[in-house]
Amino acid sequence: xELGISTFGEVxxxxxxxxAVHAHQRVQELLEEVKLxxxxxxxxxxFGEHHRPDFVISxxxxxxxxxxxxxxxxxxxxxxxxxxxxDPVRTFQNFATVDLISGGRAEMIAGRGSFIESFPLFxxxxxxxxxxxxxxxxxxxxxxxxxxxxxxxxxxxxxPNRGIYPRPYQEAIPVWLGVGGTPASAIRTGKxxxxxxxxxxxxxxQQFISFVELYRESAQKAGHDVNQLQLGISSQFLVxxxxxxxxxxxxxxxxxxxxxxxxxxxWSPMTRHQFESLRxxxxxxxxxxxxxxxxxxxxxxxFHNTRFLAQLVTxxxxxxxxxxxxxxxxxxxxxxxxxxxxxxxxxx
Numbered sequence: 422x423e424l425g426i427s428t429f430g431e432v433x434x435x436x437x438x439x440x441a442v443h444a445h446q447r448v449q450e451l452l453e454e455v456k457l458x459x460x461x462x463x464x465x466x467x468f469g470e471h472h473r474p475d476f477v478i479s480x481x482x483x484x485x486x487x488x489x490x491x492x493x494x495x496x497x498x499x500x501x502x503x504x505x506x507x508d509p510v511r512t513f514q515n516f517a518t519v520d521l522i523s524g525g526r527a528e529m530i531a532g533r534g535s536f537i538e539s540f541p542l543f544x545x546x547x548x549x550x551x552x553x554x555x556x557x558x559x560x561x562x563x564x565x566x567x568x569x570x571x572x573x574x575x576x577x578x579x580x581p582n583r584g585i586y587p588r589p590y591q592e593a594i595p596v597w598l599g600v601g602g603t604p605a606s607a608i609r610t611g612k613x614x615x616x617x618x619x620x621x622x623x624x625x626x627q628q629f630i631s632f633v634e635l636y637r638e639s640a641q642k643a644g645h646d647v648n649q650l651q652l653g654i655s656s657q658f659l660v661x662x663x664x665x666x667x668x669x670x671x672x673x674x675x676x677x678x679x680x681x682x683x684x685x686x687x688w689s690p691m692t693r694h695q696f697e698s699l700r701x702x703x704x705x706x707x708x709x710x711x712x713x714x715x716x717x718x719x720x721x722x723x724f725h726n727t728r729f730l731a732q733l734v735t736x737x738x739x740x741x742x743x744x745x746x747x748x749x750x751x752x753x754x755x756x757x758x759x760x761x762x763x764x765x766x767x768x769x
Contacts, residue, residue, distance in 0.1 A: 422721065422762040423728040424755045425465030426458050426747060427500040427655050430478035431678065431736040447477045450740050451484065452491055454733075457744055459492035461751025466492075467500035467530065467730060472538040475681060475736070482515035489523035498528035500618075500655070500730065501599045505553040506539035508577065509561040510585055513594070520589035527589065530618050531558060532599035549576070555609075558598075562613070565593045597653065607632050611639025616651035618730070621704040626654075626720055633724050651727045654720050656704040658731035660749045661742065664708035670742040671707045672696060674734045706731065710753045717758050729758070 432447040455466045466488065468481040478484055481499035488497050497519065502512060512529075520527035533554045540547045556574045564570055564585045573579040597616040600606040602624070610617045617636055619629055633652065641647050657675070661667035672693070679691040699705045706716045717729050731750055735743050 422726070422758055423464035423653075424717075424750060424758060425463050425467065425496070425728070425730050426454065426750070427467040427469060427730040427732040428454070428478070428735070429469035429471055429476050429500070429732075430484075431475060431674070431734070432477040433736070434474035436474075444477050448484075450743075451477075452487060453740075454743060454747060455488040455495070455497075456491045457747050458751065459495040461748055461755075463495060463747070463751045463755065465496040465498055465528070465728070465730070467498040467528075469500035470503050470534070470539075471536060472542055473536065482512075482519055485516075485519045485527060486522050489519060489526065492523075492526075494526075496526050496528055497523055498597075499530050500732075501532040501534060502529050503534035503539050504531040504557045504561065505533050505550065506543045506545050507557075509557045509564060510580070513561060513564045513585060514587065516594050517587050517589040520591055520594060521587060523590075525590040527591075528595040528597065530597040530599040531561065535601065535620075545576075552576075562596065565596060597651070602629065602632060604632065604635055607636040608639045611636040611641075611645070611650075612643045614640055614643065614645035614650070616653065618653035618655060618728070620655045620732070621720075622657060622732075623699065624704070625702070626704050626723055630723055652724060653728035653730060654724060654726045655730040655732050656706050656716075656720070657734050658706040658713070658746070658750075659734070659738065659742070660706070660708065660710060660713045660746045660754070662709065662745075662749075664712060666742075667708050667746075668700070670738050671734065673737040675705075675707075677736055678734055710749055713750070713754050714757050717754070718761055721758075721762055 430447060430451055433443045435441040435443050458466050468478050468484040470479060470481050472479050485497040516527050516529055537547055545553060553576055556576055560572055569582055569584050570580045571582045597618050598610045599618045601620060621629060637647050640650055659667050659671040676691045700707050706713050733743060
């Protein structure tokens, strides 16, 4: 199994037009995190796109390019590219450029996004939510396979037999679809035969078993080899030498995040009881090394996933604790999980 890190780059908003001190510091920390992830042998590091004051990553490809300069082996991905509100041509060019810089280590997880700020920001109508994604995904996949594109759609100017450059170092950019649990998303991803990444954050992992089955059934009906499908699971994560240390470092950040998001979505405030329930019985991977191994393996038994992304929640968590969690994931957790699953890290 591949193991890696996912982050959306939480940051304390600076609230000023200049001298974004917190943002600058968080960017430096992110580069330190991906460098360490590479050094401890993790497989992938993914940067997620948001357009909010409490997240510093709005352009994952730029972070990926910066990360390419300080790493050697680790795959570099977006943990979501909000494809609905961006231009597929420019997006492909950016990822192809990162692929050239990194020597073929770029990947993309495309999705519709769990937040909607990018739609009015870039002039798109939220009523076109699904139709935008469907059209832009089709164009992106065509560009990824064909150097010269002849295309016409509803939301973008036509492309009349134009070459799209640069081309990536790899034959094509690996494109995953990031999904949240809508059956139509599983069916679409399966029909296309694309890798699927599921974010399991607040729901019981068992609720996604039928969702994964639907993905594989749809792929099989479309003529794809189910044994070649890649499936990723992403859950929020922090490990430490003891579970008590992990909980103390993680909970303030988690509570603050859930309450910020909850205010926008009408949720009740997060309680410590809810957190402990999610940690013990739900998807949260927060504890010591053995707890993390057990949780990741439980998910593997349910889904037979080929990738696990540990989603960091770092707003109020000391950076030293984040670095320690990355170190433990790479040196203590990953070797055991790879051995148990038989899905070892590919050799060069």
